[in-house]
Amino acid sequence: MEDKVLVLEVLKGDQWAFRQLIDKYQRLVVHMVARLVDDDRDREELCQDVFVKVYESLDTFKFDAKLSTWIATISYRMAVNHLRKRNRKIEEQDLEAVHFSIGQEDHSVERTDYATFIHSLIAQMPVNYRTVLTLYYLEGFSYPEIVKVTEMPEGTVKNYLFRAKQKLRALSEPYVGKEIHDL
Amino acid sequence: MRQDEIDQKLEEALKRPVEVSMSAEFSDRVLAKIGKREVLMDRSVKWVYGLAMFGFLVSASVCLLIFADRDTLVYLPQIGVWGLLIGVMVMAIQWLDHKLVRKKAQLI
Numbered sequence: 001m002e003d004k005v006l007v008l009e010v011l012k013g014d015q016w017a018f019r020q021l022i023d024k025y026q027r028l029v030v031h032m033v034a035r036l037v038d039d040d041r042d043r044e045e046l047c048q049d050v051f052v053k054v055y056e057s058l059d060t061f062k063f064d065a066k067l068s069t070w071i072a073t074i075s076y077r078m079a080v081n082h083l084r085k086r087n088r089k090i091e092e093q094d095l096e097a098v099h100f101s102i103g104q105e106d107h108s109v110e111r112t113d114y115a116t117f118i119h120s121l122i123a124q125m126p127v128n129y130r131t132v133l134t135l136y137y138l139e140g141f142s143y144p145e146i147v148k149v150t151e152m153p154e155g156t157v158k159n160y161l162f163r164a165k166q167k168l169r170a171l172s173e174p175y176v177g178k179e180i181h182d183l
Numbered sequence: 184m185r186q187d188e189i190d191q192k193l194e195e196a197l198k199r200p201v202e203v204s205m206s207a208e209f210s211d212r213v214l215a216k217i218g219k220r221e222v223l224m225d226r227s228v229k230w231v232y233g234l235a236m237f238g239f240l241v242s243a244s245v246c247l248l249i250f251a252d253r254d255t256l257v258y259l260p261q262i263g264v265w266g267l268l269i270g271v272m273v274m275a276i277q278w279l280d281h282k283l284v285r286k287k288a289q290l291i
Binding site: 018019023026027030031035043044048049051056114115117119138165169173176 | 189190192193194195196197198199200201203205206209210212213214216217220
C-alpha cells in the first residue's frame with residue numbers, strides 16, 4: 001500500500017492500516033534505536049514509544065517529505081532524548097578521541113565475522129557518527145534526507161561519513177582475511 | 184588483500200542489517216500502549232468536563248444568590264453581551280471533541 005493511502009487510512013481509524021505501517025517501518029525504527037541505545041531492555045520499549053508518537057502525530061504529517069524521513073526524525077529525536085535522560089554524552093565528540101576496544105586480548109576478532117566486528121566498532125563511535133552511518137548505509141537515505149533528520153549541515157554529514165569509514169578501514173584492515181567466517 | 188577489495192568488504196559490512204530481535208507481538212504492544220494512553224486521555228477529558236460543569240453550577244448558584252431577591256429581569260439584556268463568548272466557547276469545545284475525543288476513539 002502506498003504511504004499516502006496508508007496514512008489516510010490510519011487517520012480514518014483503520015487499525016489494520018496502522019499495523020501495516022508498523023510492519024513497513026519497523027526495520028527503520030529498530031535500526032535507528034538499536035544503533036543509538038545500548039541497553040537491550042530499553043530498545044524495544046523505545047521502538048514501541050516511537051510508533052505511539054508516530055500514531056499521535058500522524059495528523060501533523062503534511063507529505064512534504066517521505067514518510068520514512070519523518071519516522072526516522074522521530075526515532076532519532078526520541079533516541080537522543082532517551083540518551084539525555086540517561087545522562088549519556090551525546091554532544092559532538094571527536095572521533096579521534098575515542099579509544100576503540102577491538103578485543104585483541106581474547107582474539108575475539110578472529111572468532112567473529114568481519115561484519116559483526118565492524119558493527120562492534122560502530123557501536124563505540126559517537127552518536128552522530130552512528131546516526132549518519134545507519135541512515136546512509138542501512139537505510140539508503142540521501143544526504144538531504146540525513147540533513148532533514150539530524151539537522152546537521154550537509155558538509156558535516158559528508159565529513160562524518162568519510163571519517164567514520166576511514167576509521168573503520170584503518171581499524172579493521174589488520175584483521176581482514178583473518179576471520180573464520182566469510183560475509 | 185587489495186585496497187578496493189577491503190573497501191568492498193567494508194561497504195558490505197556497513198550495509199548488513201543490525202541483528203536485533205523484537206517480540207513477535209510488537210505491533211500488539213504498540214496498540215495496547217496507544218489504548219492505555221487513550222484511557223488516560225479520556226480520564227483527563229472527563230476531568231475537564233467535570234470541572235467545567237462544576238464551574239457552571241457555581242456560577243449559576245452565585246447568579247441565583249444575587250438575583251433571587253430582585254423582582255425584575257432588567258439585567259437579562261446585559262447577559263446577551265456574553266453571547267459571543269459563549270459561541271466561542273462552544274466552538275472550542277467542538278474543536279476539542281473533534282481533535283481529542285472522536286479521532287482517538289476510532290482506532291481503539
